[in-house]
Amino acid sequence: MAPSDDPDRRDFIQGVTAGGLALGLGAATSADPPADVGQPIPMKLTINGQDRELQIEPRVTLLDALREVLHLTGSKKGCDHGQCGACTVLIDGRRVNSCLTLAVAAAGGQVTTIEGLAKGEELHPLQAAFIKHDAFQCGYCTPGQICSAVGLMAEGHAKSDADVRELMSGNICRCGAYPNIVAAVQEVQQLAAKENP
Amino acid sequence: MSTTAVGKPMDRVDGRLKVTGAARYAAEHDYPNLAHAVLVTSTISKGTIAEVVTAAAVKARGVAAVVTHKNAPKMKVPEPFGGEKPSAGSTTAPVLNTDQVFWFGQPVAIVIAETLEQARHAAQLVRVTYQEQPANLTLDSAGKVTTPKKIMTEATTVEIGHAERALKAATLKVDAVYETPQFNHNAIELHATVAAWDGGKLTVHDTAQFVFGVQADLATRFGLKPADVRALAPLVGGGFGGKGVAWPSTYLAPLAAKVVGRPVKLVLARDQIYGCVGGRPPIRQRVAVAADKDGKLTALIQAGRSATGTTNQFVEQFTFPARHLYACPNIYLTQETIALDTCPPTFMRAPGECPGTFALESALDELSYQLKIDPVRLRQINEPDKDPTTGAPFSNRKYQEALALGAEKFGWNRRTPEPRSMADGRMLVGLGMATATYPVYRMPGSARVAVSADGTAVVQSGCHEMGMGTATAQTQIAADLLGLPVEKVRFELGDTNLPFAMVAGGSSQTISVAAAVSAAVAELKGVVLKLATAGPLEGLKPAAVAVRDGGLYRTDDPASGESFASILQRAGRKSAEAKAEVMPGAEMQKWSMHSYGAQFCEVRVDPDFGTVRVVRFVGAFDVGRVMNAKTARSQFLGGITMGLGMALLEETHRDGRTGRIVNADLAEYMVPVHADVPAIEAYWVGDPDPHTPMGAHGIGEIGITGVAAAVANAVYHATGRRVRRVPITPERLLAAPRDG
Ligand code: FES
Ligand code: FES
Numbered sequence: 001m002a003p004s005d006d007p008d009r010r011d012f013i014q015g016v017t018a019g020g021l022a023l024g025l026g027a028a029t030s031a032d033p034p035a036d037v038g039q040p041i042p043m044k045l046t047i048n049g050q051d052r053e054l055q056i057e058p059r060v061t062l063l064d065a066l067r068e069v070l071h072l073t074g075s076k077k078g079c080d081h082g083q084c085g086a087c088t089v090l091i092d093g094r095r096v097n098s099c100l101t102l103a104v105a106a107a108g109g110q111v112t113t114i115e116g117l118a119k120g121e122e123l124h125p126l127q128a129a130f131i132k133h134d135a136f137q138c139g140y141c142t143p144g145q146i147c148s149a150v151g152l153m154a155e156g157h158a159k160s161d162a163d164v165r166e167l168m169s170g171n172i173c174r175c176g177a178y179p180n181i182v183a184a185v186q187e188v189q190q191l192a193a194k195e196n197p
Numbered sequence: 198m199s200t201t202a203v204g205k206p207m208d209r210v211d212g213r214l215k216v217t218g219a220a221r222y223a224a225e226h227d228y229p230n231l232a233h234a235v236l237v238t239s240t241i242s243k244g245t246i247a248e249v250v251t252a253a254a255v256k257a258r259g260v261a262a263v264v265t266h267k268n269a270p271k272m273k274v275p276e277p278f279g280g281e282k283p284s285a286g287s288t289t290a291p292v293l294n295t296d297q298v299f300w301f302g303q304p305v306a307i308v309i310a311e312t313l314e315q316a317r318h319a320a321q322l323v324r325v326t327y328q329e330q331p332a333n334l335t336l337d338s339a340g341k342v343t344t345p346k347k348i349m350t351e352a353t354t355v356e357i358g359h360a361e362r363a364l365k366a367a368t369l370k371v372d373a374v375y376e377t378p379q380f381n382h383n384a385i386e387l388h389a390t391v392a393a394w395d396g397g398k399l400t401v402h403d404t405a406q407f408v409f410g411v412q413a414d415l416a417t418r419f420g421l422k423p424a425d426v427r428a429l430a431p432l433v434g435g436g437f438g439g440k441g442v443a444w445p446s447t448y449l450a451p452l453a454a455k456v457v458g459r460p461v462k463l464v465l466a467r468d469q470i471y472g473c474v475g476g477r478p479p480i481r482q483r484v485a486v487a488a489d490k491d492g493k494l495t496a497l498i499q500a501g502r503s504a505t506g507t508t509n510q511f512v513e514q515f516t517f518p519a520r521h522l523y524a525c526p527n528i529y530l531t532q533e534t535i536a537l538d539t540c541p542p543t544f545m546r547a548p549g550e551c552p553g554t555f556a557l558e559s560a561l562d563e564l565s566y567q568l569k570i571d572p573v574r575l576r577q578i579n580e581p582d583k584d585p586t587t588g589a590p591f592s593n594r595k596y597q598e599a600l601a602l603g604a605e606k607f608g609w610n611r612r613t614p615e616p617r618s619m620a621d622g623r624m625l626v627g628l629g630m631a632t633a634t635y636p637v638y639r640m641p642g643s644a645r646v647a648v649s650a651d652g653t654a655v656v657q658s659g660c661h662e663m664g665m666g667t668a669t670a671q672t673q674i675a676a677d678l679l680g681l682p683v684e685k686v687r688f689e690l691g692d693t694n695l696p697f698a699m700v701a702g703g704s705s706q707t708i709s710v711a712a713a714v715s716a717a718v719a720e721l722k723g724v725v726l727k728l729a730t731a732g733p734l735e736g737l738k739p740a741a742v743a744v745r746d747g748g749l750y751r752t753d754d755p756a757s758g759e760s761f762a763s764i765l766q767r768a769g770r771k772s773a774e775a776k777a778e779v780m781p782g783a784e785m786q787k788w789s790m791h792s793y794g795a796q797f798c799e800v801r802v803d804p805d806f807g808t809v810r811v812v813r814f815v816g817a818f819d820v821g822r823v824m825n826a827k828t829a830r831s832q833f834l835g836g837i838t839m840g841l842g843m844a845l846l847e848e849t850h851r852d853g854r855t856g857r858i859v860n861a862d863l864a865e866y867m868v869p870v871h872a873d874v875p876a877i878e879a880y881w882v883g884d885p886d887p888h889t890p891m892g893a894h895g896i897g898e899i900g901i902t903g904v905a906a907a908v909a910n911a912v913y914h915a916t917g918r919r920v921r922r923v924p925i926t927p928e929r930l931l932a933a934p935r936d937g
Contacts, residue, residue, distance in 0.1 A: 038258055038259070038312075038314055038315055038318065057312070057314055059314055060312075060314055064313055064314070067224075067225070068233075068312075068313055071227060072218075073218070073221060073222075073224075073225035074217070074218020074219070075218070076222075076385070076386070076434070077224075077387060077464070078385040078386065078387065078467070078863070079467045079862065079863050080466060080467065081467065081862060081863070081864070083467075083862060083863035083864045084385055084863050086385055113218065114216075114217065114218035115217065115218045115219075117217075118217055123213075123216065123217070127216040127217065128216075130212075130216045131208050131209065131212040131213065131216055132208065134208070134209065134827045134828060134830070134831045136212075136215055136216070136664075137435075137663075137664030137665070137666070137828075137831055137832075137835055138384070138385070138386065138432075138433065138434045138435040138436075138663050138664030139211070139214075139215030139216075139220050139432070139434070139664070140222065140384070140385045140386040140434030140435055141385045142215050142216060143216075143218045146216060161876075164871070165871040165872045165874070166871070166872050168871045169870040169871045169872045170870075171870075171871070172385060172863060172868060172870055173385070173871075174382075174383055174384055174385050174435050174437070174839075174868060175385075175435055175664045175831075175835045176834055176835035176836070176837070176838025176839060176869070176874070177831060177834070177835065178834075178838065178869075178871050178874040179834055179874065179876060179877050180831065180834070181871070182871070
């Protein structure tokens with residue numbers, strides 16, 4: 001079906017246009033958004049090295065696309081507002097809150113989630129260090145903490161324990177595993193520094 | 198039993214699942230044709246719903262149904278939690294079957310749609326209007342004040358001697374009022390329920406600390422037999438009490454699924470949790486303490502008011518710690534509740550002991566300055582030789598050992614006694630301490646143990662893992678009881694298809710389940726022995742045989758026996774199993790059973806800005822035998838961290854006009870983040886309690902007790918300013934009068 005034949009899509013475009021015009025004229029009541037919004041569009045994401053084709057609404061966040069559409073539930077939702085860090089993933093190696101990123105905005109980038117860190121059975125050094133140092137309790141913030149720590153190491157700014165604490169402060173752990181998380185991150189960082197001075 | 202595994206710092210059995218993202222929590226269960234539900238919640242605190250306009254929402258793309266009190270199927274309201282039968286009833290409000298609004302944030306409609314985005318959008322199209330009535334929102338409002346008949350099983354008022362008279366006669370005394378605000382649990386996992394009906398049978402994946410309570414609750418609401426409801430929660434992303442009873446979302450998901458005839462997922466948004474799940478109630482307490490010049494207490498009074506709901510009767514037992522901690526001839530303790538039109542309050546980590554120790558331990562610190570007696574010394578002077586209010590002997594009180602251990606590890610002796618006497622550059626330095634305590638609770642428990650011909654064992658109990666390390670500790674316990682290596686034992690939990698377990702609360706789970714596992718292993722001995730029809734065990738009675746090294750061995754000839762695997766193989770059996778159900782004994786009546794600890798805190802305070810940084814924290818605990826040194830330490834760290842939040846950051850702010858919580862998110866309800874938390878050290882005495890299963894005590898809650906007082910006491914030591922209301926914000930600190 002050609003796009004112009006799709007009544008929903010046409011309605012959507014018209015709705016957007018009308019809404020935009022109405023806004024300009026100050027005539028819209030903000031309480032009444034167009035009832036018929038949310039036309040799915042095709043998009044292609046690269047997640048953990050795999051290309052995934054999706055047909056989802058443009059308003060779907062990367063987090064909801066991962067969890068609800070692709071069933072990659074390792075990335076967690078703790079606030080949906082960029083306040084807890086549980087949804088942290090890596091896009092092109094940089095840590096981002098996937099709840100604040102529209103899925104469509106991640107198209108063209110390399111998305112890495114917690115499911116993509118281990119090499120088969122072999123855990124990523126941070127994953128192994130988290131187990132060794134008991135750097136989690138309930139485990140719900142853990143994927144975000146680990147992805148954030150991968151990003152932190154790549155940034156290369158965190159040297160002292162205090163640096164790690166400051167630069168990991170976007171990742172809340174209500175269970176209070178912080179001292180153990182710092183220990184785990186520092187052990188892996190220092191080992192990496194020794195191996196690649 | 199040999200303790201090969203118990204006590205070891207073993208890595209978590211579910212660690213790999215949790216670090217790889219493979220661990221699945223409630224909201225992560227999928228069903229074919231699953232629909233998404235989003236709640237609409239009330240925007241007034243008290244009144245009636247005048248009108249709900251759903252036309253636009255019903256017409257919106259993807260919407261399957263909009264459920265309101267006008268069209269919701271009727272549900273029966275179960276007993277509230279705490280009655281005779283296992284129940285997880287959170288509130289008696291018939292949510293969605295009434296036009297009454299009992300609190301701000303109460304669910305008033307459910308929108309169900311194909312996708313989450315569609316449901317969320319349509320929920321915004323629902324218009325609700327109200328007839329509003331004045332609401333009672335604070336401790337000083339016109340809400341109904343009640344002196345509860347009992348608090349749990351204990352008398353509400355305890356009176357020994359003549360406390361007021363003794364206080365009046367004393368010259369060295371403190372008589373002050375302490376306040377704690379509402380706190381919210383804020384587990385990082387959002388409350389969620391996935392519900393699926395199969396004819397008359399219901400399955401729910403719920404964020405629950407009590408699957409059997411959820412089962413009972415849903416069975417009553419929907420008129421089902423409990424056996425037709427299966428509740429699962431093998432992994433919970435933090436609970437802290439907030440998932441201990443069935444809050445409305447737990448039954449609204451199955452309700453929605455019933456209406457649309459397909460499985461439904463309902464995940465609360467973070468701000469909705471503040472309105473759909475109770476928090477710790479606000480409390481105001483008076484504490485008065487007096488002592489003679491040698492520091493011996495002559496009067497101890499603790500009395501106050503905590504909030505409860507209009508649709509539950511939650512009583513936060515903040516006078517409990519004072520019942521058991523210090524020797525004093527004149528004690529008066531009592532408390533009352535005031536019913537508020539707020540989301541009904543509930544248990545939050547160490548209900549009672551947490552706010553109770555803040556007030557009591559702050560007051561003792563104030564007294565120590567009057568007496569010019571070191572705060573640690575004051576607590577040594579007042580060590581009781583039996584329980585000060587019940588008169589019962591202590592089961593195994595090692596408080597003084599914990600106090601000494603903590604003081605030594607912390608380096609308490611470097612503290613100079615005067616307030617404002619220590620500094621680091623322009624920063625004021627303060628050292629403070631407080632006592633921690635939590636009771637030993639044990640509940641009914643049951644477990645099944647199965648051994649297989651391949652040499653492995655499976656142990657099951659419908660208990661819960663929300664971060665405590667339940668499966669790990671129980672694997673260690675079962676491995677030692679069976680004499681098997683831990684790798685050969687698997688522990689399964691969090692499912693009503695498994696043997697019954699109580700709520701994961703009251704720090705009771707480890708010993709309650711351990712007792713059941715131990716009894717099941719004893720049963721299993723008889724079962725397997727019957728299969729040993731040849732060989733060295735033939736014809737023996739269970740009493741003549743011990744379970745050891747993964748098999749049965751003669752007590753009269755320990756070298757002689759046979760492994761479970763070999764007995765089963767010879768008998769041509771794949772496996773053998775036994776189940777046991779154990780009730781707690783009379784030990785709690787006979788002994789005064791508690792855990793103790795001493796919390797030590799060092800702060801740096803900016804004298805101009807009033808900002809407080811905790812730079813070091815040491816907790817030393819007497820908690821019986823520790824089951825796993827690694828996960829136990831994490832529990833202490835976690836409790837202390839939440840206590841630091843209570844002391845310096847956390848408070849649920851309510852708009853006094855509407856009852857709306859104005860900081861219902863994780864940016865404005867400030868929980869500790871990495872940068873707030875210093876190096877924390879946790880130590881324990883480790884002396885097994887002879888009157889508990891495994892010699893253990895629960896440890897999930899004691900860590901938070903005493904922390905806020907230790908911080909407040911350190912802040913006073915640094916600044917000479919006493920803050921009796923947490924959190925100790927810069928403005929509260931700078932507003933407090935200064936001594937010294
Ligand atoms: S879910 Fe994205 S930051 Fe909390
Ligand atoms: S491990 Fe539970 S929130 Fe971090």
